[in-house]
Amino acid sequence: MKISVLLQQKKPIFSFEFFPPKTAQGVERLFETIRNLKSLLPSFVSVTYGAGGSTQKLTVDIVNRIKNELQIETMAHLTCVGTGRDEIDQTLYQLEHYGIDNVLVLRGDPPSGGAIFSRPENGFSYAAELVTHLYKNFQFSLGSACYPEGHIECRDLKSDMKHLKQKVDAGVDFLITQLFFDNQYFFDFIERARRAGIAVPIIPGIMPITNVNQVKRFTQMCGASIPKTLLLELESVHENDQAVFKIGVRHAVEQCREILKQGYRGVHFYTLNQSSATRAILESLSDLRG
Secondary structure, three states, rough: OHHHHHOOOOEEEEEEEEEOOOOOHHHHHHHHHHHHHHHHOOOEEEEOOOOHHHOOOHHHHHHHHHHHHOOOEEEEEEEOOOHHHHHHHHHHHHHHHHHOOOEEEEOOOOOOOOOOOOOOOOOOOOOHHHHHHHHOOOOOOOEEOOOOEEOEEOHHOOOOOHHHHHHHOOOOOOEEEEOOOOOHHHHHHHHHHHHHOOOOOOEEEOOOOOOHHHHHHHHHHOOOOOOHHHHHHOOOOOOOOHHHHHHHHHHHHHHHHHHHHHHHHOEEEEEOOOOOOOOOOOHHHHHHOO
């Protein structure tokens, strides 16, 4: 089912994001995680391309298995990185063949070791160009990313919103935000987006904190920030994994409760291929799931 259709339902949707592991054993562990989360009835799950678009074939294989073996609605990520349009089209034909209805369209980060994104030969420079290509030539429900605190490469919020509007106007059906830990950034972003004429559904992306050093790396990479009081609390127990887990889950539950009570359509969880934190959060939100 297309996510654009799922978003028309009255009850909130909950979705999970996974990344392709580097080994066959990792893939099987991933599927154990997904099976463990299936009982939570996710509306859909998504699978990334990996760093620099390096896992294209594996991404397609994994979304095929999730959709057709586990019977869970699935979305494949697709980037512009290192791939011309002919190869991109072959990937899209494969996704169509496997019955995948949804694609998250991204420009993508530069390949490993690169500092600047460069347009691939016969490829695309921006996500908006790739969205235009898919919208004209395929029938997928198209999502894309947005950044409540601004893209790491574009800290000018007005320019960042202009780029986002171009993607939406090109054919995006819905947006999923980069992770954030302060809901005010999300609420302010929604207000700016609506003022800019962006009317599509915007799904907040939430990442449970389970490791202090890990979350510091992620926020540095993506340009998100951690509230000072939360960071101090985490650092005070950073050597106690169980304590960090409890704080991270508690904070994510608080974020989700505030968002859902204000009527937003659902939450997309960045799972980091783990199940325990996401399960704990959703179990705490059982009264709001509809």
